[in-house]
Amino acid sequence: MNNKRGGTWxxxxxxxxxxxxxxxxxPVLWVFLTSFKPRVDIVTTTPRFVFSPTLxxxxxxxxxxxxxxxxxxxxxxxxxxxxxxNSIFLSLFSVALALALxxxxxxxxSRFPMRNKGFxxxxxxxxxxxxxxxxxxxxxxxxxxxxxxxxxWGMTLLYTAFSIPLAIWMMKSFFDDIPYEIEEAARVDGSSxxxxxxxxxxxxxxxxxxxxxxxxxxxxxxxxxxALMLTGRETRTVPVALSTALRGxxxxxxxxxxxxxxxxxxxxxxxxFVAQGFLLRGLTFGTVRK
Amino acid sequence: MAQLSLRxxxxxxxxxxxxxxxxxxxxxxxxxxxxxxxxxxxxGKTTLxxxxxxxxxxxxxxxxxxxxxxxxxxxxxxxxxxxxxxYALYPTYTVYENLAYPLRERRVPNAEIKQRxxxxxxxxxxxxxxxxxxxxxSGGEMQRIAIGRAIIRRPKIxxxxxxxxxxxxxLRNEMRTExxxxxxxxxxxxxxxxxxxxxxxxxxxxxxxxxxxxxxQYDTPQEVYLHPKNLFTAQYVGDPTMNVVKGTVSSxxxxxxxxxxxxxxxxxKKNTGTSRVSPSGEVLLGIRPEELTLEKPAGxxxxxxxxxxxxxxxxxxxxxxxxxxxxxxxxxxxxxxxxATLHSDEKxxxxxxxxxxxxxxxxTEEVLM
Numbered sequence: 001m002n003n004k005r006g007g008t009w010x011x012x013x014x015x016x017x018x019x020x021x022x023x024x025x026x027p028v029l030w031v032f033l034t035s036f037k038p039r040v041d042i043v044t045t046t047p048r049f050v051f052s053p054t055l056x057x058x059x060x061x062x063x064x065x066x067x068x069x070x071x072x073x074x075x076x077x078x079x080x081x082x083x084x085x086n087s088i089f090l091s092l093f094s095v096a097l098a099l100a101l102x103x104x105x106x107x108x109x110s111r112f113p114m115r116n117k118g119f120x121x122x123x124x125x126x127x128x129x130x131x132x133x134x135x136x137x138x139x140x141x142x143x144x145x146x147x148x149x150x151x152x153w154g155m156t157l158l159y160t161a162f163s164i165p166l167a168i169w170m171m172k173s174f175f176d177d178i179p180y181e182i183e184e185a186a187r188v189d190g191s192s193x194x195x196x197x198x199x200x201x202x203x204x205x206x207x208x209x210x211x212x213x214x215x216x217x218x219x220x221x222x223x224x225x226x227a228l229m230l231t232g233r234e235t236r237t238v239p240v241a242l243s244t245a246l247r248g249x250x251x252x253x254x255x256x257x258x259x260x261x262x263x264x265x266x267x268x269x270x271x272x273f274v275a276q277g278f279l280l281r282g283l284t285f286g287t288v289r290k
Numbered sequence: 291m292a293q294l295s296l297r298x299x300x301x302x303x304x305x306x307x308x309x310x311x312x313x314x315x316x317x318x319x320x321x322x323x324x325x326x327x328x329x330x331x332x333x334g335k336t337t338l339x340x341x342x343x344x345x346x347x348x349x350x351x352x353x354x355x356x357x358x359x360x361x362x363x364x365x366x367x368x369x370x371x372x373x374x375x376x377y378a379l380y381p382t383y384t385v386y387e388n389l390a391y392p393l394r395e396r397r398v399p400n401a402e403i404k405q406r407x408x409x410x411x412x413x414x415x416x417x418x419x420x421x422x423x424x425x426x427x428s429g430g431e432m433q434r435i436a437i438g439r440a441i442i443r444r445p446k447i448x449x450x451x452x453x454x455x456x457x458x459x460x461l462r463n464e465m466r467t468e469x470x471x472x473x474x475x476x477x478x479x480x481x482x483x484x485x486x487x488x489x490x491x492x493x494x495x496x497x498x499x500x501x502x503x504x505x506x507q508y509d510t511p512q513e514v515y516l517h518p519k520n521l522f523t524a525q526y527v528g529d530p531t532m533n534v535v536k537g538t539v540s541s542x543x544x545x546x547x548x549x550x551x552x553x554x555x556x557x558x559k560k561n562t563g564t565s566r567v568s569p570s571g572e573v574l575l576g577i578r579p580e581e582l583t584l585e586k587p588a589g590x591x592x593x594x595x596x597x598x599x600x601x602x603x604x605x606x607x608x609x610x611x612x613x614x615x616x617x618x619x620x621x622x623x624x625x626x627x628x629x630a631t632l633h634s635d636e637k638x639x640x641x642x643x644x645x646x647x648x649x650x651x652x653x654t655e656e657v658l659m
Contacts, residue, residue, distance in 0.1 A: 179376060179378065181374050181376055181378040182378045182379075182380060182381070184340075184345050184365075184372075184374075184378065185372065185374060185378035185379075185380075185439075186380070186391070186395075187344075187345065187364070187365040187366060188343050188344075188345070188365045188366075188368075188370060188371065188372050189366075189371075189391055189392035189395055189439070189443070190366045190392055190395030190396055190443075191366060191395050192364070192366060195395070199391075200380050200382070203382035203383075204381060204382055
């Protein structure tokens with residue numbers, strides 16, 4: 001009996017998975033389709049899956065026509081390219097910085113005896129426990145007073161601080177999982193502590209670094225609240241631009257919105273796909289092994 | 291190449307040093323000698339090694355390598371090689387790079403590295419593994435790679451920390467022979483720790499028994515076996531364990547009279563330790579299972595009567611349990627005759643040579659004679 005039920009479930013399982021993933025991915029799919037649809041196909045009341053695709057929205061996202069003289073138009077770049085650059089730069093740079101600092105910190109916490117280690121780790125994590133909304137007002141005042149509003153370094157600092165706790169926690173679990181004896185063997189073999197760290201320990205946690213990098217990157221990539229409050233025209237990131245810049249006089253420009261989203265989610269999706277092996281190992285590392 | 295001497299080395303763990311692990315270790319290992327540290331888990335063998343290698347600092351005492359006091363040197367500066375119990379091979383490097391690692395850290399030219407690896411790989415029969423990652427190798431291969439990584443840089447001294455404990459029994463026997471041969475070829479100072487008395491007795495030129503952070507006895511395997519200095523050594527060395535029974539000693543006209551429920555005998559020994567027996571005369575009497583025989587041996591022998599409790603045959607020898615009241619003694623009978631001739635509940639008389647009787651002070655656990 002049992003066997004038979006298991007057999008049926010085995011057959012059904014992939015279909016359940018397909019249905020579930022379709023439910024999850026349908027909105028994403030719809031955004032993609034919308035970004036290629038002509039305006040008339042977007043605003044119809046019956047959803048359309050068949051249409052003649054256009055790149056018009058993507059074009060409008062980066063360029064706009066301005067009238068230079070009667071009957072003469074010129075193309076002018078919209079600030080969107082810059083917003084994309086801001087998003088990419090801020091997330092890559094701050095996550096890289098957080099990961100570098102976090103890896104060292106995690107290694108030290110994992111390997112050296114220190115007092116109140118548990119409290120220290122809790123304290124580091126408590127940074128992430130506060131809801132962002134609670135700190136955004138004091139941060140706003142601080143940033144304004146210190147002249148850090150609307151600066152790249154101000155935002156980098158913020159996102160680095162924002163990413164460090166996760167980096168430390170994740171990296172510590174990776175270091176905890178690799179035997180200390182290997183580094184000790186290296187030290188006996190003639191390495192300094194630092195060389196033992198980067199020649200033997202670091203190569204063993206590459207998976208962890210990759211996983212931490214991707215997870216942190218997605219957090220910063222999606223961050224909205226701080227960016228909304230603390231960035232200005234020059235340092236604005238895409239999520240903020242999306243919410244503010246696209247509300248034209250004629251209501252929401254759905255085509256434009258969809259094209260931004262399509263561009264914005266593509267890197268995240270590609271990253272998640274490429275790295276799903278890492279992510280899976282990264283998230284389960286230390287919990288299921290051994 | 292160097293001799294090693296430890297002078298009153300102590301080490302405690304815990305925030306306030308409340309967990310003493312090494313308590314005043316004195317040990318001299320001669321240049322080129324093979325010394326085994328023998329003791330159960332928790333005796334402090336690994337900690338002692340870590341102190342010698344510089345992975346732990348000592349609280350007190352001095353560690354000398356050759357004519358240099360190395361207490362303050364980093365592990366890299368000490369030029370000691372360890373083979374860890376877990377092997378601790380570098381999982382991200384190939385076997386070749388594992389072997390090259392200590393040489394690269396010492397900036398040995400590539401050509402020489404290649405040549406030395408070839409030599410070592412040949413000696414250890416690991417040529418076929420060089421391009422593989424260590425975790426794809428078998429236990430015995432990993433073991434040899436770890437040894438290779440230690441011998442390739444010709445350190446002052448080798449420390450082998452229970453290197454065979456992860457191997458199965460058959461491989462362990464083979465590796466024991468291999469290690470003896472490697473040591474004979476290298477003629478380097480080697481300290482080897484093991485909880486297995488068979489390993490220690492068969493490999494070490496000298497054996498140091500360890501318990502609770504102290505060295506209990508340090509002597510040749512023969513001496514340790516024949517003349518243990520304390521109850522711990524007497525019982526830890528030898529398999530099956532030495533039989534021990536409570537008894538008393540008393541002096542009677544110059545001789546020492548030993549009595550216990552199993553037998554009474556008189557000993558005339560020059561070196562009688564009776565002065566160190568407590569006034570009540572209570573002692574422990576020990577005799578190894580191998581010393582008991584069914585036939586009366588030549589020379590002075592002690593006899594005792596017992597019932598056969600159980601017989602376990604091991605093919606080439608039998609282990610016989612003898613009972614008398616609530617005392618159970620073990621006896622080894624070589625050859626399978628024992629099993630065939632002895633039956634449970636059978637009454638037997640067994641003998642042992644008088645000079646093999648050990649008299650032990652039950653309080654200090656010191657072997658008196």
